[in-house]
Amino acid sequence: MLAARDVSFGFADRRLLDGASLTVDDGERVALVGRNGTGKSTLLALLSGVLPPDAGLVERGRGQTLGLLAQTPQLDLGKTVGETARAALGEVSALIAEHAALAERAPDDPRLGELLARIDDLGGFDVEHRVAEVLSRLGVKDAAQRVESLSCGERRRLDLARLLLAAPDILLLDEPTNHLDREGITFLAAELSRHRGPALFVSHDRAFIDVVGTRIVELEAGKLFSTLRPKDGRGLVDSYLEDKLLRDEQLEREAHRRRRLYVRELAWLRAGTPARTTKQQARIQRADALADEVESQAQQLREQTARVAIDAVKGARLGKTILAFRGVALGRGERMLFTGLDLALVAGQRWGIAGDNGAGKTTLLMSVLTAAGLVEGERAVRPRAGVIEIGKHTRVALFDQHRASLDPEATLEEVLAGNNDHVVIGPPEGEQRRVHIASYLEQFLFDGADRYRRVKTLSGGQQNRLAIARLFQHGANCLMLDEPTNDLDVETLGVLEEALSALDGCALIVSHDRRFLDRVATGIVAIEDGKATCWPGDYTSFERLHAQAKGVETEVGPPVVPRDDVELPARRPRSGKRKRNNKEEHELSSMEEVILAREARKEELTALLSHADTFRGDAQRARAASEELHGLDEEI
Template sequence: MNYLTVENISKAYGERVLFEDISFGINKDQKIAFVAKNGSGKTSILNIIAGLDTPDTGQITSRKGIYIAYLAQDDKLNPELTIEETIFSTENKILTIVKQYEKALENPDEVEAYQHAFELMEQHNAWDFETQYKQILSRLKLDDLSQKVGTLSGGQKKRLGLAIVLINKPDLLILDEPTNHLDLEMIEWLEAFFAKEKITLFMVTHDRYFLERVCNEIIELDNGQLYKYKGNYSYYLQNKEERQALEAVNLSKAKSLFKKELEWMRRQPKARTTKSKSRIDDFTEIKEKAHQRRNEHEVQLEINMERLGSKIVELHKLKKSFDDKVILDGFDYVFTRGERIGIIGKNGTGKSSFLNILTGKVPVDGGKVIVGETVKFGYYTQKGIVIKEGQKVIDVIKEFGEYIPLTKGRKISASQLLERFLFDKKKQHDFVEKLSGGEQKRLYLCAVLIQNPNFLILDEPTNDLDVVTLNVLENFLLDYPGNLMVVSHDRYFMDKIVDNLFVFRGDGIVENFPGNYSDFRAYEDSKEEEPKEEKKEVVAPVKTPQKGKLSFNENREFGLLEKDIEKLQKKKAIIETQFMNNEVSSEDINDKSIELQQIIEDLETKEERWFELSMKLEG
């Protein structure tokens, strides 16, 4: 079933053409990722599909009656509302039914109205709505429902926007970088959520593990052409490589044919026959093909950094707290030359604060930070670049240096550095405020690198960078000879470039783990869980309590509780039997384990609530 069709859309800003004649469709149950370089118009396409912008040409057609929700990079939320008020102010079919039921409860004498409202609650299983949205908010660490939106951080607002679109259960969900501002635990939960929910997705994301595990189709915009791949990220990479190899072969053939035709053209007399004119026309077409160039501008920097001495950085008994929140509690570490350390942990555990302590931007409460004399930090922060009005791209880089030294006595100018990072000559003279968010981040990275650091610190460098730029950055970092420290929630990125982790557990606990992120997850999953008290299974009684005696909130939670418990018990028994009989394939073990854990959690929640309601009714 087709949900939405994009037909021949184009978009330009002045002389700058983002894309032309783009066409594709989105069908029910597809989970599509849209891949393109920064500045290619990804966000513009999302805005057009969501109805927030209009194309210069072409049209968008959506199926009548479908509900489309859009998680943009910057959601406009009312700062005066609380988190709970914000959720209830959205257009949601279930909320309408709940409000109708609340109104019916206020007028108990209107029996028909109450019966109709009650049947709608049953039909749409609306009794569990409050439980469901509170579970989603809890997973996204938004537990204080009375907190005003105006007091939330940027990351919290992004997570609230994500919670709202998940709670509203749209037919088609459009997402612009959904994993930004989520910690690793939240991202893995979101992956599992999308895996089990029947929802149609169209998204832009740089998180390649997320692409791998969530998406079943990838659409790529490359040099103005659309390419469609019906598979996950691994399938996309393999087929893209094959496509580019075939293009290279065809280009080589076209060049060879061009040379032959060029010789023929030079030998021809001025008078042209019909046959020769036809061949001339063919020659023009061949010439165009032969002169096609893939403008990839791959980054291949070989920075000749200043030499590091024997003493790098030493951390002795570091202590740091913010009010009652402990970040470090006696942390010790001595860095050695060439270490590549990744930092992971939940949001709010002090990862960015640790980087600021390391670079002397934040003082410690106790202990010492000793930095070697030869150390030159290059610090890429989440704040990004400070845009000055009227400043051009090239001017930003020149503020930090005119050139950087490369190996073998070579130098590279500021302009050449920008070219290597995908800023062509024309783009270098654009005003910085005209750049996309991803292009500004790429520019900031250049500004850090031109200072020629030998200890590079990157705080969430992958946010807003496209997949192409990420590959370029990774290749550079793999060759980088200095010390490297990275805070990132991008698991693919971390797996590729770091070989040691600092794990921030919270409450001042920091663990040193020898390995990358996948090694850490495998280790964590293999640890034996602490024994838990066995819980007796609840068998729901045959007799149903009279729901009319309960308050609305209790009635809403109670709903079809008995049937839900029975269904969950059956599902739990089936999966446990499959594990006991070795019926689960190795590929499905992880998904089945996640499913079973979710069933157990849901079952415990519903059983406990059933007992509470039963006790109240008996009293």
């Protein structure tokens, strides 16, 4: 069991948690969601003991061990991958050594049975097989490689492998699917489903949450709101979005009611009624308190309803050729990654790139940047065969999953505007406009005063929002997106999807978020078995067509194709106006009574849903009442 009771925490200028409470029982797998920067990673740090709360209490079951997957891995850079992984099995490794020594010294010692039972509980004697399996399934291939030589993504996967091998009783995971390919995500989902203790994970991967989660908890305005998995077969994420909509509607109604009350009290105050009595003095004090509540609720509404605004920037004019691959083969070192890529990108196309980790997806993006003259030296990637054609008017821009182009010591103003007060939006050779830095930051859900914040103080999701703000700043018409959905909240994801769908240029998108690819991709480049193959349609279509080509059945059914060769039976012509029978006459006469009863019930439900306590006390009851209300509208 893991619990937080009335926990509060904040920094000098901002309160992230305000009396928040949460309990995660054994066997529960709770997804923690919320907008970027609301304090999700901070909550994990509080629950793990890395940070002490300002107020409240954090509890966990007696004797239970806890493991935290942080956004930034803390690994010994001098060790090898294998040494790091085996160190996570410290207890079982020590027990196996103790069992071997005791068996040789005293083969009849009764403690051997106790040691054997504990070793079995921790996975048995075959620890090397377990280490090799976890590393392989998570895409960490070379156990002899030193940690210092690993990429950021490889270090993150090694940290996750270390945690799974340690098998703590309580799991706290911050964006565990970042940098995992499809096989790695499937493996992680299976591991979490078998976990017996409490598991709390921060994730914006909607498909992963639907598969793994038993409950969603949203952190909003310092409070925690819970959504259980529905029993009617609907997805957990869809149910959460419905609950969130109900809460937002209720907050708006409550704010409207308080504003009306405040207007009445303000009119009474302006009338100049002398505060001679205790009752009148108390009313004045209540009016002052009400003013504070109205302002607080208004601020909360502004924060909840604010959306990232990506303005349409007219890119550089497009030529006949935007980007083309002619028989391209790419490699890294002595290894050939893939061959045979033939693809010409035209305006409006967005190609997702699918493949396992190490297949060459990011290498493909780097080859385009090299061909465009944006990458030189050791980082440059040139085709082993074939040619990459960049159009005369093509303007390429990169979204980097590791955010390496963001200087952690720079301020947001320096990143977007240099040393100026205004951000220049638009391509250098086209139409440009100037926007004040504070206004531009607010479009991406930053505060205007954040212009002086340093990049290193932002959360992972906030840094991604900053990178997106810069990506769409200069009107590029050929976007290279490397895992753009990592750490992004649901609202920002939706806006990014809309912006890409409206893009008048083209894009290559590396992503393991299949829902994101289903919404934005017009085709899929699949890198598999050393070959690059192009498939039309979104990711779901690719999976179906790919499985059909291999002769494998999939859970995704084939599309329904209308048939023209089936002749429908002709309808019999009506003979004229039909007379109502006795049953229909009875129903018609009682219809007014039924409608009055339905409208009375509608008023009851409307009154119930107008109270905030309905949502705080029982979210399931609130959802059922809302669904009944919608049903009554249709019946009436």
